[in-house]
Amino acid sequence: MFLDFHKYQGTGNDFVMIDDREERFDIKAIDLVQKLCDRKFGVGADGLILIRNHADYDFEMIYYNADGSQSMCGNGARCAVSFAKQLQIIQEKTHFLAIDGPHTASIDADGWVSLKMGDVSQVSKTDEDYFVNTGSPHHIRLVNDITHYPVYESGKVVRYSDAYKPHGTNVNFIEKINPQEIFVRTYERGVENETLSCGTGVTACALVMGVLGSPSPVKIKTLGGSLQVKFTKKVDGSYHDIYLEGPAQLVFEGGVDTSKILLPKVP
Numbered sequence: 001m002f003l004d005f006h007k008y009q010g011t012g013n014d015f016v017m018i019d020d021r022e023e024r025f026d027i028k029a030i031d032l033v034q035k036l037c038d039r040k041f042g043v044g045a046d047g048l049i050l051i052r053n054h055a056d057y058d059f060e061m062i063y064y065n066a067d068g069s070q071s072m073c074g075n076g077a078r079c080a081v082s083f084a085k086q087l088q089i090i091q092e093k094t095h096f097l098a099i100d101g102p103h104t105a106s107i108d109a110d111g112w113v114s115l116k117m118g119d120v121s122q123v124s125k126t127d128e129d130y131f132v133n134t135g136s137p138h139h140i141r142l143v144n145d146i147t148h149y150p151v152y153e154s155g156k157v158v159r160y161s162d163a164y165k166p167h168g169t170n171v172n173f174i175e176k177i178n179p180q181e182i183f184v185r186t187y188e189r190g191v192e193n194e195t196l197s198c199g200t201g202v203t204a205c206a207l208v209m210g211v212l213g214s215p216s217p218v219k220i221k222t223l224g225g226s227l228q229v230k231f232t233k234k235v236d237g238s239y240h241d242i243y244l245e246g247p248a249q250l251v252f253e254g255g256v257d258t259s260k261i262l263l264p265k266v267p
Helices: 030-037 074-086 151-159 199-211
Strands: 002-010 013-019 047-054 057-065 093-098 101-107 112-116 124-126 129-133 137-142 170-178 181-188 193-195 218-222 225-233 239-247 249-257
Touching (some): 013 074, 030 057, 047 074, 074 093, 074 112, 074 199, 074 239, 074 249, 137 199, 151 170, 151 193, 181 199, 199 218, 199 225, 199 239
Parallel strands (some): 137 170, 181 218
Antiparallel strands (some): 002 013, 002 249, 047 057, 093 101, 112 239, 124 129, 129 137, 181 193
16 A cells, blocks of 8 residues: 655654545554654654544544554644644644544644643652543652653663553653743653654643642753643642643655565564
8 A cells, every 4th residue: 555644743753644535544553553663664753643533523533552552743743733734634723633632722833732632630759759631631749850761771670660560651750940940751652652743741740830830831951852831720639721832843845655665574
């Protein structure tokens, strides 16, 4: 099968985007997702996103991590909004469906996307760490000298710990820059490595900062660029009107004959 694709990135989180409104892509073809996302033998990406028609929404976003697993992806959703605009499915505003439910979003002329995330009922704390589910599960730890922190090694330990079996969790590390700005690095489940940015992760981290007294909006520095998260904190500790905001950009367009992508066999 020959596939046209578009490559997008949102603060360094990159995605293979496919216009699948004719539903040519087999959504059960996990091996194909893995092949396309492979950085040595395929196109290369943190994830793959299909854009499909939906009777009740502007479009449906079907998201896969690089290993073929599925979850909500904040940066991926922002890129999906930008791609939907390129396809002329939407203009400045949209109401679309993702794996965790409906979302609304807006995009301006410069490609800045404001994505409304789902409400969060609580932020949990265990010892000195936190846990937040923002459509994907996130373990959060405050650290010092994040530039030199062993994100991969420490993240992998938490991701595969007994506490999160069998599905695991994403792991985020925060360094506070000032009361309204943080530096976040993330070990992503499904990618099984550190990524340059994680949308659901920085959203979770911003809500933790809300617990610690930071007002909205919280600005976030990542290895791939800058984002911000707006939120309303209720007296019961829940969060509503959560918006993940940042750029989403087209990197390049291309085509691939999927029959010619062959991953090496592991001995």
